[in-house]
Amino acid sequence: MDILELIKVIIIGIVEGITEWLPISSTGHMLLLDEFLQLNMSEEFKEMFFVVIQLGAILAVVIMFWDKMFPFGFRENPIIKKDIFFIWFKVLVACIPSGIIGLLFDDFLEAYLGTPIVIAAMLILYGVLFIVIEAWNKRRKPKTNTLAEISYQTAFMIGMFQVLSLIPGTSRSGATIIGALIIGVSRVAAAEFSFFLAVPTMFGASAFKLLKFGFDFTSSELLTLGFGMVIAFMVSVFAIKFLMGYIKKHDFRVFGWYRIILGIIVLLYFVLVR
Numbered sequence: 001m002d003i004l005e006l007i008k009v010i011i012i013g014i015v016e017g018i019t020e021w022l023p024i025s026s027t028g029h030m031l032l033l034d035e036f037l038q039l040n041m042s043e044e045f046k047e048m049f050f051v052v053i054q055l056g057a058i059l060a061v062v063i064m065f066w067d068k069m070f071p072f073g074f075r076e077n078p079i080i081k082k083d084i085f086f087i088w089f090k091v092l093v094a095c096i097p098s099g100i101i102g103l104l105f106d107d108f109l110e111a112y113l114g115t116p117i118v119i120a121a122m123l124i125l126y127g128v129l130f131i132v133i134e135a136w137n138k139r140r141k142p143k144t145n146t147l148a149e150i151s152y153q154t155a156f157m158i159g160m161f162q163v164l165s166l167i168p169g170t171s172r173s174g175a176t177i178i179g180a181l182i183i184g185v186s187r188v189a190a191a192e193f194s195f196f197l198a199v200p201t202m203f204g205a206s207a208f209k210l211l212k213f214g215f216d217f218t219s220s221e222l223l224t225l226g227f228g229m230v231i232a233f234m235v236s237v238f239a240i241k242f243l244m245g246y247i248k249k250h251d252f253r254v255f256g257w258y259r260i261i262l263g264i265i266v267l268l269y270f271v272l273v274r
Contacts, residue, residue: 005224008037013053013228017235020057020198021243023130023174023255024262027051028119031168032266035116045221047110048213049228052206056229060236061195068147069196083148091196093152094159099204101163106208114168120266122169126178127259133181134251143184147192150185157183158193162201169263172198177252187247195240 012033019026030050039046062069071084102109144150150158161179165172173194180190217225 005040006227008039009224009228010231011037012039013056013231014235016053016228016232017057017060018239020054020232020236021061021173021195021239023126023171023177023252024259025119025123025126025169025171025174026054026057028123028169028171031114031119032116039224041221041224044213045224048209049225051202051209052225053228053232054202055206056232057236058199058202059229060233061240062199064237064240065192065195068192069199087147087150087196090150090152090155091193091200094155094162094193094197095200095204096156097159098162098166098201102166102205103208105166109166109168116266116270118167119169120263120270122167123259123263123266126170126174127256127263129178130174130252130256130259133178134253134256137181137251140184142186142189144189145186146189147196150189150193154180154183154185155193158185158197162197172201174255187251188244191243191247 012030015029015033016026019029027050030053034046034050039049041049069084071081071088073079073081144154158176158179161175161182162172163175164170165175173191176194176197177187177190180193181187185193
């Protein structure tokens, strides 16, 4: 891997680490980056790389939320944390809709919806939704304030919203957080449930892409994937800390405005310039 390709991988890893957790669409940013910052790799590898690099980001949330996510304790006497097991059962219920739709329509989504125009439209649409829903949400008091209070029905409904994130430019965290806010979940609980939901969702998506690509990597491909995941992991640590601190004092409207501005810029570029 030459210096230029290394710099590209670093930039991609940084963007992934930031955008995976902020509700601004990591997949959308990855596809847009590929328009302007193309890796010297095959299209098949890049299709897999832009998904599997997210494993680095997922590892960051697992480590940071280990005490909340790991259902066993070994400090004094071995214990099973039943409340954490129940949360994971709810997460699995929430994964069902996107898992089914993703497996059935993966090729269609990639062929017809992974375009800059679709990404720009989704950036703008969900940016507007964030602003509108947050303004509406100000007058409401959350019905669900903690992870433990999220019911199986609520979890499934959040999972239905996650299906929307299969369209590039939507944002997995954005769709699940918007859905949770509409249902009546607090911002902090919505963000934490979104983190939980990311683990099986992205592990599943990455496994699917790896199986589809195969495991016959060249040394350059393996280095690119590994290095990108490491960068995404390191940046994710800071992005997660920032988001959790930010939402305790602020709402999501700033991300809505960011999405709208970026979407308009992308739309103008691909309609008028390219």
